[in-house]
Amino acid sequence: MPTQAADFQSLSRRYTADKGFRAFIQKGLSGYYKKRDENKANFQDWQGARDLAAETKYEAVNNLDKYLLEFEEKITARGAKVFWAPNAEAARKYILKVAKENGVRSIIKSKTMTSEEIHLNDALEKEGFGVFESDLGEYIVQLRKEAPFHLVFPAMHLTRRQISDLFQKELGSEATDEPEKLTMIAREVMRRKYCEADMGISGTNFAVAETGMISITENEGNARLTTSLPKIHIALLGIEKVLPKLEDLSLFLPMLATAGAGQTMTCYNTMYAGPRQPGEPDGPEQMHVVLLDNRRTELLADAEQRDALGCIRCGACLNVCPIFKNVGGYSYGTTYGGPIGSVITPHLRGLKDWKHLSAASSLCGACTEACPVKIDLHHHLLQNRRNGAQSSPNPLEKISFGGFSLMMGRPTLYRFAAGLGRIFQPLQGLVNGTILDPLRAWTGSRKFPALATKSFHDQWKKERGDQK
């Protein structure tokens, strides 16, 4: 078993055993469900909107080269520099180079999962740059030296008490159990950072080919400050995020808000078309857009699962997933957790080490139903299982299923096996779940139904015999 799969098993076992933690996560999500449903109901037709979103993404992803070139041409004409990074290392190197060439000292960041994906903070800190996450949740997990727990709600696993203790220890602030006071502590710290930072790094929610813009969605205002005050703005952009037209945003912005956080609109939806233009009073002197592939083209090449590139990272599939709600964000060991992470991680980081995630699913389809761009998530999980079995067959599984199919195809053999089962099941009962139990991988956490003393077949035969 690869270490990733072993880690997943031990972490998910630990988290699911913690009932208090599970209740805390579910409570956190309960408000989301309510607001999400209210906002969906305001749509004239949420399903129609999903259809249109899926079609728009289909057009964009299946003509990706065309739209990326159009985006590049338009935003370059506005004075931004576009850097095409085939992998994480190229992206990190470029950003370090820009920072060094410009004598940058302090870097402020707004939330970007893409930077988590390429481990940017580590690379910057190793070179001696001070890096500050400005999104409140990201700042909290940065202080704890943790990764985000959830795509959209990075610190949803922490209680106010834990956050208060953290701020006391790291910032010397006074203890409080009021979320508002805690938020204000972070606000004051971060105000100084915005004013002093000479480089701002952001993510990107959408890129618009038609007008050469990037669009950033946020609630706190930290991304706006990150892209307004420092003299350099670097935007990280996965190649799949491009949309054909500006007005496509009039569909995607409300849908992202509704699916992602149960809002009508997220507080700030900002479109940037280059650095500060002549005659404008503020904004960065330089804007760099780092277009990141990092194996997204591997997913693109898989026509069956290509629609997964339409993902807008709203996190809706995590919020409804019975697995995510129980094992939590850290069990996955990936940048992108939940159903979408289980689908794309095998493409982004290798099937062999990550196929186990696709087995962690009840195939209930809640994720597919929740997805605002209609990614066929639960079928992709099945496809990953199939691909995993094909690329590295498990001999034991092969033998078992071979035996199973042999037995099911031959009534005599089936009756014989059932007969054996009736004899051995009571014996197995004596050691059920213990180390002596040969079936403990199954019986350790599940009940094996007792075999009927008389099979249906026998009963049927008897009944009919009696009637005759």
Place this chain on the structure above:
Amino acid sequence: MNPGRSIILSRIREALRNNPAPRPHTSHSQAEASAEHNGHAQREWLPKVGTTLPEQVELFANISEGLKTEFHRLPTISAAREVLAKLAAESGWKKIASHSHLDTDALLEGIGLPIVRTEKGYVIDNLESCDVGVTGCEVLVAQTGGILVTVESAGGRALSVLPPHHVVIARTSQMVPDLTAAFERVKKRYGKLFPSFMSFITGPSRTGDIERILVLGAHGPKRLTVLLVD
């Protein structure tokens, strides 16, 4: 030009060549919806907006309430001036940030407080120490309760987000039904020379990062006031 460009482009073309993906399963005909809505199929599905100004103002006011935006419908600029003077007194403003713009100038007339203007550049700390940012806007969006600001209409990027209170002055002629109409308005005004920044502001800054409990004023303004004048 960096070599990554041709690497990525050739990977993309290789991935797509003779390798079509199944079309998404859809039950709605977007072409029909689009025909009914002049090429804007999304209008068929997004939340409904009335066509008249009073309906749109009412919708904007209702959504504002939910967002905790303080919305005032006012007959004249002088009435708006009174609201501003009251806010200044209640909140104890000492220094105002704004930009020279038709309505902002008229609104701030006689306010009797020092004003930092941003349209020709400013010192960051000087703006940061202001109690309020007073700006104009491009349009108000009835469907979402949003305010579209741009560099030109809101005195740059930071004026509408750095001070702890943001006051917006708008005219009823600036009310549009939805985001689609907002984009149309901006395209019509700027052609291809878009400002480098435009933002839909939908309520005061907020976060739910601590136990998913709503807190206003995370990094941006804690209060947002919209003064809508006929």
